[in-house]
Amino acid sequence: MGTLNSNNNAQILPKFNPLDPEQFRNQAHQMTYPVLSQVEPGYLRTQLPQNAPNRPESFESIMKDVQNHIVPGMTHWLSPNFFAFFPATVSSAAFLGEMLCNCFNSVGFNWLAELEMIVMDWLANMLKLPKTFMFSGTGGGVLQITTSEAILCTLIAARDRKIENLGLDYIRKFVIYGSDQTHSMYTKACKVAGIFPCNIRAVPTSIESDFALSPAEFDIWFHVDAAYGGSAGKCPEFRQYLYGIERANSLSLSPHKWLLSYLDCCCMWVREPNVLVKALSTNPEYLRNKRSEYDSVFKSLRLWFVMRSYGVANLQSHIRSDVLFDAVVPRCFSLVCFRFSPNKEHELGYTEFLNKKLLDSVNSTGRIYMTHNIGATFTEDRHVISTWKLIKETTNALLRESVF
Template sequence: MSDTPGTSAGTGAEDYEHPISHEDFRQLGYKMIDAIVDYRSNIEKHPVRSEVAPGYLAEKLPESAPTQPEGLDAILSDVQTHIMPGITHWQHPSFFSWYPANSSYPALLGDMLSSALGVVGFAWIGSPAATELETVTLDWLARFLRLPNAFLSTGTTGGGGVIQGTASEAALVALLAARARALDGRDPGADGPRLVAYTTDQAHSCVKKACAVAGIQHLRLLPTSAERGWALDPATLEAAMTADEGHGLMPFFLTTLIGTTSSAAVDPVAELAAVARRHGAWVHVDAAYAGVFACLPDQHDLYFQGLEGVDSFSTNPHKGMLVTFDCSALWVQNSFWLRTALSLEPQFQFAGLRHAAEHLDYKDWQVPLGRRFRALKLWFVLRMYGTERLQAYLRHHLDMAKALAQLVEADPAFDIIATPRFGLVCFAPRGASEEESTALLERVNASGRTFMVHTRLGGRHVWRLAVGGVHTQWRHVEEVWALVQKVVGGGEA
């Protein structure tokens, strides 16, 4: 048997040989890049929304995995034949549904490198660069968004940023930190059931789920109205917190909203934060979609005032800032309560660790232990676009949404239902019943030329057109608006 390095001389075990060598991967990588570019450059040839029926794929694939290696050509052929029909094309320029989930080439490159490095950055020692690049990059992003200095890792309050998977995870983590602070020095068994969380009836369902996961028994979904632009009235919050305290309960957590899912409504954060502080509650800002627009000075001045008075703030670069899903940024003004809630240190994880008092472990800032090197793709985007090009990209979407809103307002067949903000325009066919409105929207979507979803505002069936696709240009918005006008006017899609 050979004595050369890498063999198994004297062990009785043969070396394992992978089916793809380094050089094989180089060639396959070229082919995969070609396939990706071909897909992205020809994406408009696909219908935006998948039209397959549930369960379609199991009938087309074998019952069991192959026993022998298969080649990339065969797999890519199956992607075209079986997978693509079941894809709703989120990167299509006429995808106007939900909110965007933009993926750019720089982000793809960063994600590729992250996968190649394959690190699990739960602790600093797991890969120091993974932890430290995340800290630096989130400081970059915080400055770009003009967040208060207290959210920087270099601030004096113990604050900083961390990448979560989604805004739902960010909301849960913030709630857990708030619970730790509220119960500090108290009996969790006696006082835990008294805790009350607050948000609005426009909040994402993640707030309700966070309360369920954390065992919070009281959640107040406070009412909003069209008269206040679907934003929460501080007087409503004050009355709710005062009433709960009068019944022996403890207000501890408020989720305020900048850019709601339904209508992009914006809460008066400064006034709500002042109310919450008077009652001792943690204030979390969920700006999952809209937060990235804070980099634009006029949008910051309009919608992002009062952040100095909040405890945590989250936004998703994977929505509007061209970073491939998943990448949700969460900042806290003081990480102590986050670490108090989530820090567990089994000895096997830190045996022999040097610099124990000097490092930051992001496992203590999240629910899972393991974490990917997600900062790379954000770092790539910030560097390969630069802040000015990112601002221009977001301004482009604002301008298109504003122009679309003007077209809708000028057409007597439609009503604008909510004030257009950021990239979202909410409208409805004038005089249509819910059944008629639902049928008309389905005809638009069934054309394959676009995809939109509806919401409900004030009991009305409302169409949402969210401008923000990575490849979207004004001609795509014009084409979809012409399609909408034609269908509502009685024409064929």
């Protein structure tokens, strides 16, 4: 029970506020870790026991290990200084959607889950995809884990459509063509699907044609992987990058790359859902009861949460606000491929050596992490400016050391 005395004491002490946002902001900003893991391989094995504990451990002791051993060994994809691979965009709406999905922990057996159908059509409408890709038209879409899965699934569908006409033995004659700019997953998916490696072709593309492919009018399955850039298509000024999509058989796009969603989330649309279903569905006895077909919520809930919480207008402005910087080859969205080339007369091998040295030096500072720059969700002007400053400082230092 309180007394007058203790009340008097309270007036002398500074006001107690356990949720002071300013104090939190200051302290949180001091909890910084290098964006790129600074540990050596094998470090974690020396920190953690050889076996799982027999008795429960306290939450506090687990979190202490997370802080001391796990976090320092991580590369932080959400850091604004993360310029590597691709941006892992997130949002608070996506986090709430994740939590809700976890609460349900539901298995969506049927790919025709209703919310998924609705969400896929919503996104297709945002991107102004043709009706041939929509459930409200003659096509449809399905959520996958990653682009890798989407490419594998479409490849199997395309393969089996041909097998049906030509017979199984033709598998060794099937040829797959991809742009020479295609993700390495393309080759892997082909191998998984039993395509002979000698039949996997890379079609040369060039900067003059914006690395575009113009598939001739052959009877081929034409898949477009728009994992990162596809999200820009919802802005009218970037819709041009999806021109001709009506000629594709399928399209994949990963909202975890530029649509404020958590890993893993990949949208895939196909013009002929029946071909995909035929190639990949099973019909075992234990799924054959009246209700198994109707599970209506799958992970689509997460994407639905993002779209409703922000609305099309905000999702468009997110694309427009992403930090862009200049590049040697024409910049496309925020994807910049630049290189250091102090002397244009250097051989290509030497230029590559210079850039590798520069990249290793910059990354070894732990302050930023870059491979092929795209920029993370929380990246602001100041991060790009300080990154550029660091790159120039490092270049100058290397020049002084006569490394170049």
